Amino acid sequence: MARKxxxxxxxxxxxxxxxxAAKREELKAAGDYQALSQLPxxxxxxxxRTRCVLTGRGRGNYRKFGLCRNMFRKLALEGKLPGVRKASW
Structure with a gap:
């Protein structure tokens, strides 16, 4: 788990x-890069960084679910993710 x-x-x-966000868009459209560089x-x-909502892990995330690969697999195998099935062919 990631540090708090x-x-x-x-x-x-x-x-x-x-x-x-609005200020940045405004400055980009105007081409005022000097003022843009003054923003934080x-x-x-x-x-x-896209992080897992359960563990805070920063790598290996599925955007659609907001979970890292480890938690995705765990929850999918437990049947807690609607519409997700283990592949079989």
Missing amino acids: SIIARNEKRKKLVEKY RDSSATRL
């Missing part, structure tokens, strides 16, 4: 991205 501080840092970044670095969407 790393998960909290990512949540803080999400809030900053939402806060400055964490307000850029590329600084966000």
Whole structure:
């Protein structure tokens, strides 16, 4: 499981991205890159990390489910993910 501080840092970044999204779009459209560079670095969407909602794991995530591969497999085998079946052919 990811450390609580790393998960909290990512949540803080999400809030900053939402806060400055309109301003960033405005500056990009105007081509004002000098003013764009004055905004906080964490307000850029590329600084966000997709994390598992259960464990906070930062790698091997399925966006559709919001889960890492380990939790996805565990929940799928337990039958807790609707519409997911083990492949058989």
